[in-house]
Amino acid sequence: DAGITQSPRHKVTETGTPVTLRCHQTENHRYMYWYRQDPGHGLRLIHYSYGVKDTDKGEVSDGYSVSRSKTEDFLLTLESATSSQTSVYFCAISGALAPPETQYFGPGTRLLVL
Amino acid sequence: KNQVEQSPQSLIILEGKNCTLQCNYTVSPFSNLRWYKQDTGRGPVSLTIMTFSENTKSNGRYTATLDADTKQSSLHITASQLSDSASYICVVARAGSYQLTFGKGTKLSVIP
Numbered sequence: 001d002a003g004i005t006q007s008p009r010h011k012v013t014e015t016g017t018p019v020t021l022r023c024h025q026t027e028n029h030r031y032m033y034w035y036r037q038d039p040g041h042g043l044r045l046i047h048y049s050y051g052v053k054d055t056d057k058g059e060v061s062d063g064y065s066v067s068r069s070k071t072e073d074f075l076l077t078l079e080s081a082t083s084s085q086t087s088v089y090f091c092a093i094s095g096a097l098a099p100p101e102t103q104y105f106g107p108g109t110r111l112l113v114l
Numbered sequence: 115k116n117q118v119e120q121s122p123q124s125l126i127i128l129e130g131k132n133c134t135l136q137c138n139y140t141v142s143p144f145s146n147l148r149w150y151k152q153d154t155g156r157g158p159v160s161l162t163i164m165t166f167s168e169n170t171k172s173n174g175r176y177t178a179t180l181d182a183d184t185k186q187s188s189l190h191i192t193a194s195q196l197s198d199s200a201s202y203i204c205v206v207a208r209a210g211s212y213q214l215t216f217g218k219g220t221k222l223s224v225i226p
Binding site for chain 1: 118157214216217218219
């Protein structure tokens with residue numbers, strides 16, 4: 001999986017609790033992304049980062065925040081988890097935006113919010 | 115609205131047979147189109163990336179075609195194997211944007 005790990009791999013939590021998911025890469029890639037994947041939808045971008053401390057919102061960013069204090073780590077935080085945030089979360093990395101660069105995906109984190 | 119539509123939604127084929135998956139998109143301006151394979155419980159893995167000037171690109175038994183004029187792409191799998199059972203996702207990138215638009219995928223099942 002291209003030197004990308006995600007933790008935890010599975011999590012069950014209750015509505016209203018904070019949750020932090022971690023993505024760690026060993027490829028020294030500049031760009032990192034968080035996506036969610038739900039039945040009936042394609043992968044949807046939550047947030048992305050184009051460098052340490054540089055982040056921006058994706059199409060479904062409400063209820064999520066991110067932080068990147070080191071090149072290798074990108075954290076996704078659900079400040080107060082809701083049942084609608086039950087999903088599979090994927091981290092991805094790429095070395096550049098252009099020329100077209102492959103995004104390499106991590107193994108995913110399956111989150112269930114009760 | 116930028117969209118990527120894939121067909122069929124699911125497909126069952128016999129091992130050894132060929133199949134073709136379709137992708138139509140409305141993303142504009144177009145930059146590149148990617149096909150990913152996603153095994154159950156795993157992250158997507160890139161198969162091909164094609165830019166505007168590329169009509170065909172192969173990766174082993176996988177061959178992707180692109181018609182940028184009609185905004186259509188196909189993924190042809192030759193001599194299918196049981197390990198080809200997966201979801202295949204078409205992804206289109208807009209020029210000048212970091213955003214990718216993902217299709218919902220085609221779920222392929224290869225049976226003995």
